[in-house]
Amino acid sequence: xxxxxxxxxxxxxxxxxxxxxxxxxxxxxxxxxxxxxxxxxxxxxxxxxxxxxxxxxxxxxxxxxxxxxxxxxxxxxxxxxxxxxxxxxxxxxxxxxxxxxxxxxxxxxxxxxxxxxxxxxxxxxxxxxxxxxxxxxxxxxxxxxxxxxxxxxxxxxxxxxxxxxxxxxxxxxxxxxxxxxxxxxxxxxxxxxxxxxxxxxxxxxxxxxxxxxxxxxxxxxxxxxxxxxxxxxxxxxxxxxxxxxxxxxxxxxxxxxxxxxxxxxxxxxxxxxxxxxxxxxxxxxxxxxxxxxxxxxxxxxxxxxxxxxxxxxxxxxxxxxxxxxxxxxxxxxxxxxxxxxxxxxxxxxxxxxxxxxxxxxxxxxxxxxxxxxxxxxxxxxxxxxxxxxxxxxxx
Amino acid sequence: xxxxxxxxxxxxxxxxxxxxxxxxxxxxxxxxxxxxxxxxxxxxxxxxxxxxxxxxxxxxxxxxxxxxxxxxxxxxxxxxxxxxxxxxxxxxxxxxxxxxxxxxxxxxxxxxxxxxxxxxxxxxxxxxxxxxxxxxxxxxxxxxxxxxxxxxxxxxxxxxxxxxxxxxxxxxxxxxxxxxxxxxxxxxxxxxxxxxxxxxxxxxxxxxxxxxxxxxxxxxxxxxxxxxxxxxxxxxxxxxxxxxxxxxxxxxxxxxxxxxxxxxxxxxxxxxxxxxxxxxxxxxxxxxxxxxxxxxxxxxxxxxxxxxxxxxxxxxxxxxxxxxxxxxxxxxxxxxxxxxxxxxxxxxxxxxxxxxxxxxxxxxxxxxxxxxxxxxxxxxxxxxxxxxxxxxxxxxxxxxxxxxxxxxxxxxxxxxxxxxxxxxxxxxxxxxxxxxxxxxxxxxxxxxxxxxxxxxxxxxxxxxxxxxxxxxxxxxxxxxxxxxxxxxxxxxxxxxxxxxxx
Numbered sequence: 001x002x003x004x005x006x007x008x009x010x011x012x013x014x015x016x017x018x019x020x021x022x023x024x025x026x027x028x029x030x031x032x033x034x035x036x037x038x039x040x041x042x043x044x045x046x047x048x049x050x051x052x053x054x055x056x057x058x059x060x061x062x063x064x065x066x067x068x069x070x071x072x073x074x075x076x077x078x079x080x081x082x083x084x085x086x087x088x089x090x091x092x093x094x095x096x097x098x099x100x101x102x103x104x105x106x107x108x109x110x111x112x113x114x115x116x117x118x119x120x121x122x123x124x125x126x127x128x129x130x131x132x133x134x135x136x137x138x139x140x141x142x143x144x145x146x147x148x149x150x151x152x153x154x155x156x157x158x159x160x161x162x163x164x165x166x167x168x169x170x171x172x173x174x175x176x177x178x179x180x181x182x183x184x185x186x187x188x189x190x191x192x193x194x195x196x197x198x199x200x201x202x203x204x205x206x207x208x209x210x211x212x213x214x215x216x217x218x219x220x221x222x223x224x225x226x227x228x229x230x231x232x233x234x235x236x237x238x239x240x241x242x243x244x245x246x247x248x249x250x251x252x253x254x255x256x257x258x259x260x261x262x263x264x265x266x267x268x269x270x271x272x273x274x275x276x277x278x279x280x281x282x283x284x285x286x287x288x289x290x291x292x293x294x295x296x297x298x299x300x301x302x303x304x305x306x307x308x309x310x311x312x313x314x315x316x317x318x319x320x321x322x323x324x325x326x327x328x329x330x331x332x333x334x335x336x337x338x339x340x341x342x343x344x345x346x347x348x349x350x351x352x353x354x355x356x357x358x359x360x361x362x363x364x365x366x367x368x369x370x371x372x373x374x375x376x377x378x379x380x381x382x383x384x385x386x387x388x389x390x391x392x393x394x395x
Numbered sequence: 396x397x398x399x400x401x402x403x404x405x406x407x408x409x410x411x412x413x414x415x416x417x418x419x420x421x422x423x424x425x426x427x428x429x430x431x432x433x434x435x436x437x438x439x440x441x442x443x444x445x446x447x448x449x450x451x452x453x454x455x456x457x458x459x460x461x462x463x464x465x466x467x468x469x470x471x472x473x474x475x476x477x478x479x480x481x482x483x484x485x486x487x488x489x490x491x492x493x494x495x496x497x498x499x500x501x502x503x504x505x506x507x508x509x510x511x512x513x514x515x516x517x518x519x520x521x522x523x524x525x526x527x528x529x530x531x532x533x534x535x536x537x538x539x540x541x542x543x544x545x546x547x548x549x550x551x552x553x554x555x556x557x558x559x560x561x562x563x564x565x566x567x568x569x570x571x572x573x574x575x576x577x578x579x580x581x582x583x584x585x586x587x588x589x590x591x592x593x594x595x596x597x598x599x600x601x602x603x604x605x606x607x608x609x610x611x612x613x614x615x616x617x618x619x620x621x622x623x624x625x626x627x628x629x630x631x632x633x634x635x636x637x638x639x640x641x642x643x644x645x646x647x648x649x650x651x652x653x654x655x656x657x658x659x660x661x662x663x664x665x666x667x668x669x670x671x672x673x674x675x676x677x678x679x680x681x682x683x684x685x686x687x688x689x690x691x692x693x694x695x696x697x698x699x700x701x702x703x704x705x706x707x708x709x710x711x712x713x714x715x716x717x718x719x720x721x722x723x724x725x726x727x728x729x730x731x732x733x734x735x736x737x738x739x740x741x742x743x744x745x746x747x748x749x750x751x752x753x754x755x756x757x758x759x760x761x762x763x764x765x766x767x768x769x770x771x772x773x774x775x776x777x778x779x780x781x782x783x784x785x786x787x788x789x790x791x792x793x794x795x796x797x798x799x800x801x802x803x804x805x806x807x808x809x810x811x812x813x814x815x816x817x818x819x820x821x822x823x824x825x826x827x828x829x830x831x832x833x834x835x836x837x838x839x840x841x842x843x844x845x846x847x848x849x850x851x852x853x854x855x856x857x858x859x860x861x862x863x864x865x866x867x868x869x870x871x872x873x874x875x876x877x878x879x880x881x882x883x884x885x886x887x888x889x890x891x892x893x894x895x896x897x
Contacts, residue, residue: 029701033709133749137710139701203749207710215690219609220874222866236604236682269680269750371694375874 005157009072012155018050018069026139033138041066048129049120054078056127075116077105108166110174111291114147114181121145122185122244125192132193133207141371142212144243146328147178148335164342169299172307172339175332179248180291186244187262187284191277198273205269210238213323217376240266242324247311247332251290258283301343305393308336312390316383323364323377326386330360333389352392359385440541440570444516446525447474450534453549462635464558465626470534472625476858479532479622483513490606490863497605503528507602510595511587514540537583541570558639575629575640577650578775581615581658582665588613589665592672600682608866609687611855612717612803615658616651617810621857630821648822649779652787652815656728656774659721659811664767666718667741671760680750685712688801699878703799708746717803720794721811725770727790728783737762781828782896784819788812788888789895795885802851802876809847809881812888816840836891843887850880 010016019041021027027040040046047055051066052074058064065071073079081102085091091099096106107113122145123130131143151174164170190209197204207215215238240263250256262279265271299307311332312319320326337345337353345353363382367374451470458467474480485491486502486509495502502508509515513531516522521540544565547553557565566573574580588610590596598610629637630647637647646653670684682690689712692700707713725731740759744751777783791812794800800808820837823829848854852872856865 035708134708134710139709200748203710205749207749212694216694217691218693218874219687219691219870220693222870236599236601270676369695369697371696374693 006072008155008157013157015070015074016068019047019066020069022046022050030135030139034134045129045135048127053116053119053124053127053129070120075105075107078103110167110177111181111294114174114178115185117147117150118145118181118185121150122182123189124185125188128192130189130193130202131208132203134203136208142208144324144327145182146331147182148175149331151178152335152338167298168343169304169339171335171342172299172304173294175335175339176294176307177291179332180287180294183244183248184284184287184291186241187280187287190241190262191280191284194273194277194280198277204273205238207238209241209266211240211242211322211324213372213377214238216372218374221375221378237267238269239322242322243328246325246328248287249290249310251286251293254286254290258286299339301340301345304336304339304343308333308340309393311336312386312393316379316386316390320379320382320386322379323373326360326377326379326382327364329386330357330364333357333360349392353389356385356389356392360389440539440543440568442518442521442540442570443523443542443545444514444521444526444540445523445535445545446527447530447533448527449523449525449545454534462633464636464639469625472623473534477622477625478857478859478862479536480530481859482511482531483509483529484531485863486512488863494602494605494607498601506595507597507599511598515595532587537572537574539566539570539572544569544571562641575642576775577654577657578661578771581654581661581771584615584618585613585658585661585665588618589662590669591665592669597669597673598683603683603687608862609870611869612807613658613662614655614721614807614810614814616655616814617853618855619654621855623857645778648825648827649784649815649818652784652818653774653777653779655721655811655814656725656777656787657771659718659807660725660767660771660774663718663722664764664771666715667737667760667764667767670714670741671757671764674751674753674756674760676753679753679756680712682712684715685745685750686715688803689713693874699799703878707742711746711749713745714741715803716801717807720791720798720800720804720808722767722770723794724787724790724811725774728777728787729770729773731770735763735766737764737766781819781822784815784822785830785833785893785896787815788819788892791815792885792889792892796882796889799878800881801878802873805876805878805881806851806853808885809844809851809853812885813844813848813853816844830893832891832893840888840891843884843891847881847884850884851876 022039022041027046031038031040031043036043040050044055044059047059047066049070051064051069052058052071054074058073058078077100079086082091082099082104086104096109099106105112105116107116118124119127120129121143123143131140136142148171152171167173190206193202193206193209194204196202197206245259250259258279262276262283265276265279311329314329318325319329333353334357337350337357341350360382363378363385366372447470451474454465454467455470455474456467458465483503491502491508495505500507506515509528511532513528514526514533514536516526547557547569548565548571560569562573562575565571572579572583574583585591586594587596590598598607603609628647629640629642629650632640632642637643666684673679673681673684692698706716737759741751741756741763744755744759791808795805795808798804819827819829819833823834850872852869856862856869
């Protein structure tokens with residue numbers, strides 16, 4: 001084990017800076033816009049992610065240094081029970097469950113890791129961590145978490161080689177687990193939001209559940225872009241949550257109508273909150289079941305290829321109908337492309353796939369100074385590169 | 396037939412009168428005529444929808460009469476230049492047809508479209524044979540779809556009787572809408588240009604999303620000029636005709652400013668009346684009742700939206716902002732200082748939870764609308780003075796500089812300044828007392844107004860210019876709108892005014 005974890009974290013990892021940003025002008029403006037007099041660095045709503053998802057429990061404890069931001073224990077678990085033993089040879093002989101009893105979170109397990117990230121990066125019903133539309137409107141960036149690609153871009157303080165030795169299919173596995181965990185977490189959060197709203201403790205409709213750019217588009221490009229109907233969607237109504245469920249498969253034997261029930265309820269802005277909460281909880285359980293069914297054996301190259309074919313199976317009019325769905329398709333294809341590369345994809349194919357992916361990526365980036373597409377997302381730009389990708393994978 | 400008598404009389408008078416009559420008789424033959432003479436109308440006029448062909452014979456040929464009530468060129472102007480004529484025709488164009496497909500309606504028949512784009516006839520017996528759907532927003536829509544006035548107002552034998560009637564009598568007994576009353580005119584125009592639920596004139600977000608061009612902000616004095624006007628201003632008419640229309644010199648000095656004030660107050664009221672009607676649980680939230688650009692903006696940072704004074708709770712959709720500046724202008728003039736409890740309650744509710752609760756919105760919307768309507772009536776009765784008009788110009792500058800208006804509000808303000816300032820200069824030309832600085836600085840003001848005209852695209856797609864054809868340029872102008880430049884322009888205008896009097 002390299003000894004440089006702290007060094008890598010403190011000098012390269014944004015998490016180390018998470019508390020400090022609460023003093024920025026942007027954070028001050030957010031609080032001002034929210035009409036809150038408590039500064040961000042003292043507001044537990046902020047600290048629950050900018051210090052630790054267990055901030056409520058940790059606060060006031062000796063040794064908690066807020067200035068550390070999202071510190072070691074925020075992810076690895078409270079260390080009092082294992083700090084003095086986890087470097088001993090005997091530590092390796094203890095099971096994950098036994099470590100968990102001591103407060104240690106076994107982050108090598110990708111599901112545990114994804115759960116840990118998702119609590120902040122998606123939001124959490126458990127801790128009430130919620131970047132809702134009120135907070136976004138006040139100036140907070142929108143959350144759109146995709147585990148595999150976040151990991152790929154993360155300045156790791158652990159060994160990727162060791163990780164890929166454990167899981168030769170690492171990139172594909174991380175993608176699959178990340179999708180399921182994030183979607184489940186998002187559904188749990190939806191249930192929580194709806195439940196809170198039913199008690200008048202949270203806003204409803206909760207716009208963070210909807211496609212941002214369906215509404216947030218200047219009307220600049222309106223005249224030269226014909227109105228198109230997305231299948232199953234009425235014009236003029238916001239569409240629910242393309243981000244977390246765009247590509248999440250149904251489990252074998254799952255009643256597929258359940259997810260449609262949530263979708264239908266959410267397309268009615270006046271839907272009953274309690275019904276939404278119940279329907280979301282049912283779907284969340286389905287995803288949890290699916291998560292537990294993931295095979296511990298590594299995926300074979302042909303299985304990864306099949307997965308890649310599946311995520312590019314939908315025609316462009318569905319896959320790239322909106323930015324969120326298009327971006328998820330791009331991110332999925334990227335992660336699976338990496339996995340196939342690790343498992344030995346022919347060089348020629350790698351080059352051509354990469355070109356198609358890069359062309360698709362360019363249609364998804366936002367210009368400088370923008371947090372979204374200008375004049376709305378244009379599916380007709382994203383469709384050709386997506387189609388190119390699709391044809392390559394479905395000869 | 397009772398019409399035979401006037402016909403014989405008319406023939407003996409002149410060839411000209413024959414033509415007038417010919418038109419009327421042709422028009423009248425389509426329906427059973429009212430029994431009895433026009434001098435003894437039945438209580439309350441009878442609804443009857445005439446077509447433009449019933450009017451064109453007189454109103455399309457000019458007149459040689461001295462002191463005509465009108466110039467008889469109205470239909471020609473309307474037919475050649477006015478978009479209202481094409482209002483129904485555009486429903487056949489690709490954009491409207493596409494809307495129909497998406498909304499699954501026949502746009503040429505559906506009441507939600509035709510209510511504004513033409514005439515909806517509920518009872519077939521009210522359809523005169525001259526009526527044609529393709530006439531669009533035709534004469535009767537504004538002047539009154541009633542049988543009784545159409546005959547006597549032009550017949551030579553009855554004209555003298557007609558001319559002795561007051562505007563009120565013409566309207567109440569004969570059904571000719573009193574469009575010289577700024578309140579009534581504004582109410583009529585706003586019924587489409589903002590909407591009127593009772594008349595089925597409601598634009599919805601579904602209609603917008605299916606492709607209906609965004610309804611722009613609406614300033615009646617400016618829009619009337621751009622139609623273009625097929626009538627003379629009161630001030631342009633002869634003394635004799637003014638007297639017939641019960642207009643004094645005081646009424647005509649600043650008549651466009653008055654129209655602007657009245658329609659400004661009423662636009663706010665109409666917006667809230669529509670909200671009141673649409674705030675029902677089954678249909679709420681109806682996005683079209685709120686500020687389009689609260690949501691429809693790109694997520695740009697830094698951007699002027701973020702630098703504005705905080706207006707309500709971030710993340711909640713507020714009321715449309717464009718009616719506010721001119722409503723404020725009216726309040727300023729009438730020295731209304733009491734807060735508007737309805738408006739405050741409405742804003743509080745829209746901030747409390749997203750879109751508010753429909754049942755909590757109706758009452759405050761109605762209250763605030765009633766207040767605006769009362770304000771509009773007060774403004775309609777007011778005799779505007781030079782001091783008033785100067786105060787209005789100062790107030791427009793103040794709103795422009797201090798309130799950080801959005802694009803639609805900025806256009807309202809700039810249009811208004813041009814109208815009010817123009818009327819002040821016209822008054823000076825007629826001998827009205829105007830501070831010397833106004834005359835001295837008029838070129839400077841004109842230059843700034845020209846800049847604003849280009850920068851904000853203040854020129855409407857008037858006449859036969861296509862709205863959809865200009866949509867792209869208009870939306871791009873809205874997108875590029877820079878409030879800092881707008882403020883700077885108004886700082887220049889303010890500097891060109893004489894110091895504020897009160």
